[in-house]
Amino acid sequence: MRVVRAAAVYLLVGVLVTGCTLFGGNDEQAEGPDTVTLVTHESWSVPQEVLDAFEQRSGIRLRVFPEGDAGALTNRLVLTKDNPIADVAYGVDSTFASRALSEGVFEPYTSPEADRGPQRYAIDPQHRLSAVDVGDVCVNVDTEWFAEEGLAEPETFEDLAEPRYRDLLVVENPATSSPGLAFLLATVAEYGEQGWTDYWKRLRDNGVKTVSGWTEAYTQEFSGSSGEGPRPIVVSYASSPAAEIGEDGEPRTTALLDTCYRQVEYAGVLANSGQTENAGKVVDFLLSQEFQSILAENMYVYPTREGVELPSAWAEAAPLPEDPASLPGEQVQAGREQWIKQWRGLLEG
Amino acid sequence: MDQAVARPAGGVAGVAVLALLPLGFLAVFFAWPVLAILGLGFSSGGVGTVLAEAQTWQIAGFTVAQAAVSTVVALAAGLPIAYLLARVRLPGLGAVRTLVLIPFVLPTVVVGLAFRALWPAGGVVTIVLANAFFNVAVVARTVGGLWAQLDRRGEDAARALGASPWRAFANVTLPALVPALASAAAVVFLFCATSFGVVLMLGGARYRTLETEIYLRTVNLLDLSGAAALSVLQLAAVAAALAAGAFARRRRETALRLRSARDVARRPEGSEWWVVGAAFGVLALLATPVLGLLIRSVSTPDGWSLAGYRGLSGGGEHGALNVTGWDAALNSLRTASDATMLAMLVGVLAAVVLVSLRRAPGRGARVMGETMDAALMLPLGVSAVTVGFGYLVTLDVLPGDLRTSPLLVPFAQALVIIPLVIRMVLPVLRSVDERLRQAAATLGAGPARVWREVDLPLTARSVVAAAAFGYVVALGEFGATSFLARPDAPTLPVAIATLISRPGQLNNQMAYAACALLMVVTMLVVSVIDRLRSSQAQVGEF
Numbered sequence: 001m002r003v004v005r006a007a008a009v010y011l012l013v014g015v016l017v018t019g020c021t022l023f024g025g026n027d028e029q030a031e032g033p034d035t036v037t038l039v040t041h042e043s044w045s046v047p048q049e050v051l052d053a054f055e056q057r058s059g060i061r062l063r064v065f066p067e068g069d070a071g072a073l074t075n076r077l078v079l080t081k082d083n084p085i086a087d088v089a090y091g092v093d094s095t096f097a098s099r100a101l102s103e104g105v106f107e108p109y110t111s112p113e114a115d116r117g118p119q120r121y122a123i124d125p126q127h128r129l130s131a132v133d134v135g136d137v138c139v140n141v142d143t144e145w146f147a148e149e150g151l152a153e154p155e156t157f158e159d160l161a162e163p164r165y166r167d168l169l170v171v172e173n174p175a176t177s178s179p180g181l182a183f184l185l186a187t188v189a190e191y192g193e194q195g196w197t198d199y200w201k202r203l204r205d206n207g208v209k210t211v212s213g214w215t216e217a218y219t220q221e222f223s224g225s226s227g228e229g230p231r232p233i234v235v236s237y238a239s240s241p242a243a244e245i246g247e248d249g250e251p252r253t254t255a256l257l258d259t260c261y262r263q264v265e266y267a268g269v270l271a272n273s274g275q276t277e278n279a280g281k282v283v284d285f286l287l288s289q290e291f292q293s294i295l296a297e298n299m300y301v302y303p304t305r306e307g308v309e310l311p312s313a314w315a316e317a318a319p320l321p322e323d324p325a326s327l328p329g330e331q332v333q334a335g336r337e338q339w340i341k342q343w344r345g346l347l348e349g
Numbered sequence: 350m351d352q353a354v355a356r357p358a359g360g361v362a363g364v365a366v367l368a369l370l371p372l373g374f375l376a377v378f379f380a381w382p383v384l385a386i387l388g389l390g391f392s393s394g395g396v397g398t399v400l401a402e403a404q405t406w407q408i409a410g411f412t413v414a415q416a417a418v419s420t421v422v423a424l425a426a427g428l429p430i431a432y433l434l435a436r437v438r439l440p441g442l443g444a445v446r447t448l449v450l451i452p453f454v455l456p457t458v459v460v461g462l463a464f465r466a467l468w469p470a471g472g473v474v475t476i477v478l479a480n481a482f483f484n485v486a487v488v489a490r491t492v493g494g495l496w497a498q499l500d501r502r503g504e505d506a507a508r509a510l511g512a513s514p515w516r517a518f519a520n521v522t523l524p525a526l527v528p529a530l531a532s533a534a535a536v537v538f539l540f541c542a543t544s545f546g547v548v549l550m551l552g553g554a555r556y557r558t559l560e561t562e563i564y565l566r567t568v569n570l571l572d573l574s575g576a577a578a579l580s581v582l583q584l585a586a587v588a589a590a591l592a593a594g595a596f597a598r599r600r601r602e603t604a605l606r607l608r609s610a611r612d613v614a615r616r617p618e619g620s621e622w623w624v625v626g627a628a629f630g631v632l633a634l635l636a637t638p639v640l641g642l643l644i645r646s647v648s649t650p651d652g653w654s655l656a657g658y659r660g661l662s663g664g665g666e667h668g669a670l671n672v673t674g675w676d677a678a679l680n681s682l683r684t685a686s687d688a689t690m691l692a693m694l695v696g697v698l699a700a701v702v703l704v705s706l707r708r709a710p711g712r713g714a715r716v717m718g719e720t721m722d723a724a725l726m727l728p729l730g731v732s733a734v735t736v737g738f739g740y741l742v743t744l745d746v747l748p749g750d751l752r753t754s755p756l757l758v759p760f761a762q763a764l765v766i767i768p769l770v771i772r773m774v775l776p777v778l779r780s781v782d783e784r785l786r787q788a789a790a791t792l793g794a795g796p797a798r799v800w801r802e803v804d805l806p807l808t809a810r811s812v813v814a815a816a817a818f819g820y821v822v823a824l825g826e827f828g829a830t831s832f833l834a835r836p837d838a839p840t841l842p843v844a845i846a847t848l849i850s851r852p853g854q855l856n857n858q859m860a861y862a863a864c865a866l867l868m869v870v871t872m873l874v875v876s877v878i879d880r881l882r883s884s885q886a887q888v889g890e891f
Binding site: 037039042045063064065068069071072074075076078079080083085086099175176211212213214215216218219220225226227230236240243244247300337348 | 469555
């Protein structure tokens with residue numbers, strides 16, 4: 001007994017002394033008048049130097065925390081719109097933007113940086129959202145696989161339904177995956193609200209495989225990634241090939257630029273935040289040359305600002321799609337649930 | 350001397366004060382957020398419509414069925430291992446005790462990938478196997494703990510009187526194990542009924558459970574009324590499971606004759622080798638996905654490489670993580686210590702209150718105790734997303750706006766650990782011989798002194814064991830943590846999930862290397878604690 005008691009005491013003291021606890025170690029959390037809280041999605045990845053430089057320059061203390069994917073982020077903002085969890089939000093994408101706007105989550109803010117490129121992706125006449133990055137979803141193919149099989153790579157939506165590409169495509173479930181939803185929307189944009197179901201019937205009859213998320217599709221089913229799965233065609237991002245460059249500097253995969261769906265991620269000042277002015281400065285920062293130039297390398301998305309250089313490998317491996325499909329936000333908002341339901345009925349039986 | 354006489358009104362007031370902390374914690378960090386989010390759902394209407402849909406009931410039926418089958422499989426797979434740990438003396442079994450816990454801490458996303466690799470077709474069978482995989486440890490250690498202290502002589506007498514080994518087991522041993530089996534089954538059922546990642550990854554989208562559907566409706570569709578309807582169904586199912594578990598536990602009233610573990614373990618003989626063989630078969634099955642992970646952590650398209658392990662000192666390819674792998678490991682340890690301390694404080698106090706209520710005279714106290722016991726288990730059966738979204742709409746009222754605080758992670762983890770702590774400490778507290786306490790009281794010890802001198806020494810080791818298990822659960826907790834952890838302070842499982850959801854060879858390898866790191870950390874913690882334990886009587890343990 002005495003041994004146990006001593007052990008417990010030592011353990012407790014040890015934990016407290018070595019700082020093996022979160023209690024008391026949160027000075028940086030202290031909220032001052034110049035603290036701005038940024039809520040973002042789980043893909044947020046920004047070098048600390050960039051954040052430090054911004055804090056130095058602006059005198060603003062930036063707190064960042066993520067709230068799941070774009071959908072989860074949007075819904076959390078909607079739920080907390082009367083007493084927001086942050087002052088700025090970044091990561092609401094074009095698929096969910098209309099929900100955020102109609103719920104009055106954001107307040108108008110026009111950044112002085114906005115006319116240097118981001119304005120091309122503007123969706124709101126009241127300027128409540130500024131476009132920070134573009135992360136298009138495209139079908140990716142394993143070029144080595146097609147070379148070895150002596151089969152021409154597919155190029156279009158139509159090709160994917162061709163018998164020679166039977167049993168080669170893996171896609172994500174649009175109900176559970178955001179690239180999956182983007183691909184479904186791409187087919188709606190391509191074949192229209194009436195025609196897309198027929199196209200998916202053809203895909204189904206051609207042996208399309210569906211999985212619940214990007215991770216399973218890309219890292220496990222796809223043959224071009226490290227998982228070396230069985231299927232050489234996958235729904236992923238326009239930027240994915242930039243991550244699959246071999247030792248020889250040649251990309252192992254390529255994105256089919258005629259199958260892309262435009263996804264833009266926005267930032268905005270949250271209504272009722274009480275930090276409107278500094279929050280605006282954070283939006284400016286997100287649109288600045290400095291921040292925009294780390295987007296490709298760190299978050300695998302394309303900058304919206306003009307004149308920002310992409311990493312050298314991207315020019316060949318992962319150029320920004322020039323003419324991607326897209327649907328108006330209102331149409332997506334109105335149709336999404338119904339389409340997902342129909343899709344489930346078609347593919348899951 | 351009757352307790353009521355030894356401890357008059359003052360005792361009851363003392364219990365009430367003690368109960369304030371656990372109940373207050375539960376009310377603020379569980380009941381209030383959950384009720385608030387359900388309230389939002391109900392106020393927007395349409396709950397009835399969802400409940401009237403045939404599909405809702407199909408989903409509910411599938412949830413209960415898969416959880417029940419998974420529980421049965423976990424029990425069937427866990428029993429031989431429990432036997433192995435409890436009754437067999439063979440070299441190297443100490444390591445088995447530790448190793449069997451590994452599946453329990455692995456992040457679901459990694460196990461999901463491993464199972465997909467082994468059974469690419471997926472489907473119900475894979476879901477059940479994966480659920481069982483996670484929970485075999487719960488069965489093996491809970492049941493094994495009691496089994497190790499069951500007096501073996503009853504069984505030996507039955508055998509001497511001509512009973513077959515099977516009959517002796519079925520008629521003598523099994524009935525004595527029922528309380529531990531019921532406890533384990535209830536916990537496993539709750540884990541399986543609310544398992545999320547497994548169903549999502551292995552069920553494709555064809556198989557849906559209440560948990561995945563609540564998640565989709567809350568997070569993707571913001572259909573709070575639909576989610577509320579399903580949450581109510583889920584709560585009903587969980588409450589039914591808890592009631593069944595409590596009913597079975599009540600039968601443990603007969604005092605068990607407990608012996609020290611050393612007396613009951615011996616070398617297996619004859620047909621006992623079959624059971625040992627079965628146990629090792631299960632262990633081999635458990636090891637298959639784990640070995641698969643380890644192999645993935647060192648293999649690249651260009652051959653073997655330790656790049657993933659070296660990479661842990663960095664943040665991954667293209668800064669996939671904002672911190673290094675080691676930082677994530679350290680943060681895991683910190684968060685887990687906070688969660689464990691909190692859970693021990695609340696859980697042990699709750700167990701003390703529960704056992705005092707049980708000792709108190711009168712039906713009222715007893716009913717109150719059982720209600721409180723069930724209420725404290727509920728967090729295991731409620732969706733993490735419901736609690737997480739509930740925090741968003743409630744916690745801003747508290748000073749300091751906890752909604753974005755890093756402290757929320759240990760709080761949420763503690764919510765999961767507290768029920769387990771109670772399940773482990775309570776049985777031992779109950780087994781304390783009442784005559785000892787009465788003797789102390791007669792000799793003039795006040796209620797507090799009786800606790801300090803009698804109950805505490807007798808239960809200290811199981812409290813330590815509970816702390817260890819809580820620590821392990823916190824290390825592996827993913828559902829609530831991934832919801833609340835901040836990017837500059839991910840825990841290891843969250844970091845693993847982040848790494849694996851990025852393209853790039855190194856990120857993928859690092860994810861598997863981080864899994865290996867998580868396993869090592871877990872094994873270290875468990876083996877340190879297992880060493881602290883003794884062969885003294887212990888009933889509740891994992």
